[in-house]
Amino acid sequence: MAHEKIQTENMFLHYGSKLALNDISIQIPEKKVTAFIGPSGCGKSTFLRSLNRMNDLIDGVKIEGKILIDGINIYDNNIDVVTLRKKVGMVFQKSNPFAKSIYENVAYGPRINGVKDKKQLDEIIETALQNAAIWTEVKDRLGDSAMGLSGGQQQRLCIARTLAVNPEIVLMDEPASALDPLSTSKIEELIVQLKEKYTIVIVTHNMQQAARISDLTAFFYLGELIEFDKTKKIFTNPEKKQTEDYITGRFG
Amino acid sequence: METYRIFDSELEKLSQKVIQMCSQVNQQINDSLTALKDNDLKLAKKVVENDKEINTLDVKIDRLCQKIFALQQPVARDLRYILSALKINNDLERVGDHAVNIAKRIAPLEDYRQLVTDLGVDQVSAEISSLFSDVLDLVKTHDLEYCQKIYHHSATVKEGCRAIAERILNEMMEKSEVVIVASNILIIVNLIERIASYSNNIAESITFVVDGEIVKHRKNIQ
Numbered sequence: 001m002a003h004e005k006i007q008t009e010n011m012f013l014h015y016g017s018k019l020a021l022n023d024i025s026i027q028i029p030e031k032k033v034t035a036f037i038g039p040s041g042c043g044k045s046t047f048l049r050s051l052n053r054m055n056d057l058i059d060g061v062k063i064e065g066k067i068l069i070d071g072i073n074i075y076d077n078n079i080d081v082v083t084l085r086k087k088v089g090m091v092f093q094k095s096n097p098f099a100k101s102i103y104e105n106v107a108y109g110p111r112i113n114g115v116k117d118k119k120q121l122d123e124i125i126e127t128a129l130q131n132a133a134i135w136t137e138v139k140d141r142l143g144d145s146a147m148g149l150s151g152g153q154q155q156r157l158c159i160a161r162t163l164a165v166n167p168e169i170v171l172m173d174e175p176a177s178a179l180d181p182l183s184t185s186k187i188e189e190l191i192v193q194l195k196e197k198y199t200i201v202i203v204t205h206n207m208q209q210a211a212r213i214s215d216l217t218a219f220f221y222l223g224e225l226i227e228f229d230k231t232k233k234i235f236t237n238p239e240k241k242q243t244e245d246y247i248t249g250r251f252g
Numbered sequence: 253m254e255t256y257r258i259f260d261s262e263l264e265k266l267s268q269k270v271i272q273m274c275s276q277v278n279q280q281i282n283d284s285l286t287a288l289k290d291n292d293l294k295l296a297k298k299v300v301e302n303d304k305e306i307n308t309l310d311v312k313i314d315r316l317c318q319k320i321f322a323l324q325q326p327v328a329r330d331l332r333y334i335l336s337a338l339k340i341n342n343d344l345e346r347v348g349d350h351a352v353n354i355a356k357r358i359a360p361l362e363d364y365r366q367l368v369t370d371l372g373v374d375q376v377s378a379e380i381s382s383l384f385s386d387v388l389d390l391v392k393t394h395d396l397e398y399c400q401k402i403y404h405h406s407a408t409v410k411e412g413c414r415a416i417a418e419r420i421l422n423e424m425m426e427k428s429e430v431v432i433v434a435s436n437i438l439i440i441v442n443l444i445e446r447i448a449s450y451s452n453n454i455a456e457s458i459t460f461v462v463d464g465e466i467v468k469h470r471k472n473i474q
Binding site: 211235237250 | 257259325326327328329330331332464
């Protein structure tokens with residue numbers, strides 16, 4: 001079994017008085033793609049956002065239990081959230097490039113982290129763009145505005161921006177749901193390549209996408225983790241009837 | 253909360269067609285064996301002619317499965333059901349062919365009815381008929397209770413067929429004049445044995461649908 005990169009133990013999350021996540025214990029292995037599926041409002045995105053403390057930004061959120069990354073509780077008092085988010089990057093549903101050049105979009109993170117040398121920055125940017133499978137499409141127009149790229153390219157640029165700060169985990173919240181099938185397939189291909197270097201956790205409403213790209217699948221329902229197993233098992237012979245009913249479209 | 257799925261009507265259609273296929277094949281086996289027992293060449297001819305309908309149904313089931321795969325992307329039990337429907341359909345089509353092959357060998361045996369009975373063919377015929385009616389019930393109900401019955405019964409049929417084959421070989425060695433007719437009986441008995449094997453396959457496929465367990469190639473099935 002691969003090293004457990006992320007581990008939660010009896011984790012509960014409340015939005016005010018509403019219980020959004022109920023006793024979640026899960027172990028997510030390193031350098032694999034883990035997909036979270038479940039109907040809207042089941043808690044999968046809330047859970048994803050807890051993994052780099054994005055929920056800290058929302059008022060009234062209370063978290064109990066442990067969320068460990070490499071064995072360290074990320075909700076401990078001495079944790080620096082900025083360092084955490086550098087290690088645990090995130091890609092969102094809607095691509096959100098800065099209104100700057102392609103180069104500056106990717107350079108932003110490394111610059112904040114103190115990289116000043118132009119040559120070093122160029123290298124980081126080229127590697128990030130290559131890892132995000134967009135280098136050949138943009139290498140001759142790095143100075144152009146990122147806003148001129150297509151939706152699929154913008155999303156890959158955002159992935160490059162995430163990779164530029166050298167994270168270990170990449171969280172993706174429906175990264176391909178606003179894209180056409182061709183761009184979707186590029187993103188999917190990219191995700192599968194990325195797991196060689198990174199641990200990927202992806203939330204998706206597209207079950208076939210989860211089936212295609214993930215190694216493990218977690219099914220959430222009404223704030224609970226119903227079933228977590230190898231994707232192959234979940235999509236051929238799940239243990240729980242609720243999982244079966246959801247993935248075969250009998251409810252949800 | 254259950255939701256209506258367009259998918260369900262397609263699955264229901266597939267299920268009905270598989271049951272229909274199984275029921276028609278069952279009829280073919282019964283007719284073919286009755287024709288053998290009663291020396292009924294007219295019935296034997298009917299079996300040969302009816303094969304066309306089974307072949308048509310075979311293609312329809314294949315196409316329906318193909319359509320469901322392409323358009324519905326089935327998973328979990330739905331996926332297992334459609335995979336199995338394809339295999340069961342294939343097995344049933346072969347069983348149908350075997351019924352026809354038996355029917356085609358009845359005419360040469362016309363004057364040797366007594367030999368057929370003496371060799372014990374009537375008994376394995378009755379057993380395979382009863383076995384296949386269990387297969388039909390299994391396909392209709394997906395009740396795995398039938399599987400053990402089928403495995404057990406199929407073993408008995410195979411044993412019976414092998415014993416007959418041995419008797420036929422002895423008969424051939426002793427009386428050279430029966431060699432041609434005895435070869436025909438030998439082929440019929442082999443076909444009956446094959447039908448028993450296909451029955452096992454179908455039971456294994458239904459087990460896969462219900463349990464997700466692949467039980468084929470497992471030794472010592474009780």
